[in-house]
Amino acid sequence: MDVLGRYRNLIVLVGVLFAQVLGLAVQVKRTTASEPTRLIRVWAVGAVTPLEKALEWLQTSTGNIWHNYFYLRGVRAENRSLKAQIERMTLEQVRLTQDAGQARRLQALLAFKEQFISETMAAQVIGGSGSESSRSVFIDKGYSDGIRPDMAVITADGIVGKILHADPVDRHVSEVLLIDDQTSGVGAILDKSRLQGILRGTPSGELVLEKVMSDETVSPGELVLTSGGDRIFPKGLAVGQVTKVSPGSEVFLSINVHPAADLNRLEEVLVVTKIDERQAEPDQTGATRAIDILAERLPSVPPKPDDAAKSVAGTAAPGTVSAGSAKPTTAGPATVKPAMAAPGTAKPSTIASTAAGSDAKPKTASPQAATTTAAPAPRKPPMSARATGASAGTVSDASPATPANSTGSPVSKPAPKPVKSAVPAPPKPQPAVEDTPH
Amino acid sequence: MAITYTSGEQVEVYRFSVPATILIPLTAVFIQAWLSKRFTFLNIFDLPLLVTIGFATARRNPLAGLFTGCFIGMLQDALTINPIGLYGIAKTVVGFGASSLGIKLDVENSGARFLLIIVFYVVHEIVYFMIARGLVGLHMAWSWPHEFLSGVANAILGVLVFMLLDKVKQRT
Numbered sequence: 001m002d003v004l005g006r007y008r009n010l011i012v013l014v015g016v017l018f019a020q021v022l023g024l025a026v027q028v029k030r031t032t033a034s035e036p037t038r039l040i041r042v043w044a045v046g047a048v049t050p051l052e053k054a055l056e057w058l059q060t061s062t063g064n065i066w067h068n069y070f071y072l073r074g075v076r077a078e079n080r081s082l083k084a085q086i087e088r089m090t091l092e093q094v095r096l097t098q099d100a101g102q103a104r105r106l107q108a109l110l111a112f113k114e115q116f117i118s119e120t121m122a123a124q125v126i127g128g129s130g131s132e133s134s135r136s137v138f139i140d141k142g143y144s145d146g147i148r149p150d151m152a153v154i155t156a157d158g159i160v161g162k163i164l165h166a167d168p169v170d171r172h173v174s175e176v177l178l179i180d181d182q183t184s185g186v187g188a189i190l191d192k193s194r195l196q197g198i199l200r201g202t203p204s205g206e207l208v209l210e211k212v213m214s215d216e217t218v219s220p221g222e223l224v225l226t227s228g229g230d231r232i233f234p235k236g237l238a239v240g241q242v243t244k245v246s247p248g249s250e251v252f253l254s255i256n257v258h259p260a261a262d263l264n265r266l267e268e269v270l271v272v273t274k275i276d277e278r279q280a281e282p283d284q285t286g287a288t289r290a291i292d293i294l295a296e297r298l299p300s301v302p303p304k305p306d307d308a309a310k311s312v313a314g315t316a317a318p319g320t321v322s323a324g325s326a327k328p329t330t331a332g333p334a335t336v337k338p339a340m341a342a343p344g345t346a347k348p349s350t351i352a353s354t355a356a357g358s359d360a361k362p363k364t365a366s367p368q369a370a371t372t373t374a375a376p377a378p379r380k381p382p383m384s385a386r387a388t389g390a391s392a393g394t395v396s397d398a399s400p401a402t403p404a405n406s407t408g409s410p411v412s413k414p415a416p417k418p419v420k421s422a423v424p425a426p427p428k429p430q431p432a433v434e435d436t437p438h
Numbered sequence: 439m440a441i442t443y444t445s446g447e448q449v450e451v452y453r454f455s456v457p458a459t460i461l462i463p464l465t466a467v468f469i470q471a472w473l474s475k476r477f478t479f480l481n482i483f484d485l486p487l488l489v490t491i492g493f494a495t496a497r498r499n500p501l502a503g504l505f506t507g508c509f510i511g512m513l514q515d516a517l518t519i520n521p522i523g524l525y526g527i528a529k530t531v532v533g534f535g536a537s538s539l540g541i542k543l544d545v546e547n548s549g550a551r552f553l554l555i556i557v558f559y560v561v562h563e564i565v566y567f568m569i570a571r572g573l574v575g576l577h578m579a580w581s582w583p584h585e586f587l588s589g590v591a592n593a594i595l596g597v598l599v600f601m602l603l604d605k606v607k608q609r610t
Contacts, residue, residue, distance in 0.1 A: 009500040027521035044516030134518030202444030
């Protein structure tokens with residue numbers, strides 16, 4: 001008894017350590033797939049996440065007030081820059097749409113099946129694990145919101161991870177295993193060389209692409225995409241970029257990858273709640289793609305009526321009107337397509353004046369109004385018509401008014417009603433640059 | 439009269455009120471999880487460990503120290519994806535060691551606290567590393583310079599944390 005009393009502290013220490021080691025051994029031996037969440041985890045998450053949610057809400061609210069009301073410096077310049085970007089992207093989109101249409105026709109011929117993200121859910125990151133050896137975050141959506149384990153988590157930039165725990169006990173929070181955790185694995189493919197490998201995290205939080213044979217050539221800068229082989233992430237989502245290639249162990253290369261999504265500064269993410277797999281059809285050009293869903297869900301710059309009017313008046317100079325600049329301001333949602341479809345047919349001065357007066361009401365909001373303003377277009381000199389048509393050059397071929405422009409003679413009949421057929425796949429208005437007055 | 443618990447075995451033994459005993463570790467774990475999400479570099483700090491050492495050295499009771507470490511460690515484990523017990527074991531050892539050392543050494547001045555934190559930080563990391571590699575099979579890298587510098591960073595923060603803890607501890 002004396003010995004027990006003398007070494008009581010040590011005996012208790014050994015007992016507590018032994019119990020924990022035993023607990024560890026049991027946890028390690030169990031398979032994680034069917035393992036229910038430990039009660040202590042539920043308690044800990046339940047104790048910590050309400051505070052995190054409250055702080056997150058406070059931070060977001062403060063941030064919103066700052067960004068929406070006070071921090072508007074540089075918005076005009078940014079707006080101009082974004083409009084210029086739209087013009088460039090419109091051109092590219094027309095080309096890509098044609099390519100995509102061709103690809104779909106070929107896929108349909110070959111009976112290919114494609115994966116489409118049909119449902120996503122936006123969630124906010126509310127906390128992390130607080131440990132270097134465990135790279136996971138908690139999001140504010142859980143089991144009750146339809147979140148289930150192994151769902152993919154992405155951002156507009158690239159993939160983030162997968163749902164690890166979405167427990168019925170703690171219904172409003174789930175844990176996301178980030179792709180840079182050492183227990184994570186993602187099927188990946190190199191964009192150019194089409195080599196497939198497995199993307200893993202390292203203890204130091206880096207991403208490494210494994211299982212690429214050392215006799216293959218991989219160059220830094222190459223994009224890495226999801227291969228779809230893991231049955232979690234749909235094929236073709238951005239993963240990152242190759243930063244370093246070195247000889248690895250055995251016969252494989254060691255390829256370091258910089259993640260496309262900033263995993264250290266995650267705020268909002270999208271959980272892919274449903275993926276459809278269907279056969280490609282030629283008429284699927286308008287099908288919702290992952291990138292469309294992302295564009296719709298992500299936060300956008302709030303519209304400013306004043307800016308909208310002024311910027312259009314400024315950018316839509318006579319003879320220089322283009323699809324990108326005319327689109328958002330002269331037309332409501334219904335007239336976006338015609339404005340894009342036949343940019344050369346709209347009279348710049350009319351557009352500018354109409355848009356400038358759009359504070360009261362959007363005069364060109366109806367297709368008919370758009371047609372009216374588009375009618376005097378042939379007065380434009382042929383060169384400017386060509387120049388402006390260049391922003392959607394292939395589109396203008398579809399417009400009957402274009403030949404009149406090219407000859408310089410006025411069109412005797414009104415410009416055609418805005419129809420969708422002018423562009424194979426009408427470009428969606430980008431939320432980030434929408435200037436339509438409200 | 440507030441319910442408190444303390445060892446009461448030694449002179450200069452301190453106690454903490456029940457709210458402080460519960461809320462301080464919870465706050466430390468919360469801050470650790472919340473801040474490290476926003477500022478990744480803060481991952482080098484281990485606030486729960488500093489609280490464990492602070493509580494253990496103030497109470498100077500090995501049993502209280504080891505149970506405090508065990509509780510805080512398991513709470514920290516619960517927020518990670520790793521099995522529960524990794525931090526639990528490491529902090530149990532640290533809690534026991536810090537309180538045992540606190541009985542024999544004067545840990546009231548900042549210099550002693552600074553050295554104590556560096557030593558126990560490294561001990562904590564060694565125990566964690568061994569358990570993680572040996573029992574759980576995690577791939578972990580060990581770097582002495584990194585651990586030492588992290589220890590120094592934690593010691594600087596720890597001296598400040600101990601000053602805050604001094605304000606809430608009560609002499610028995």
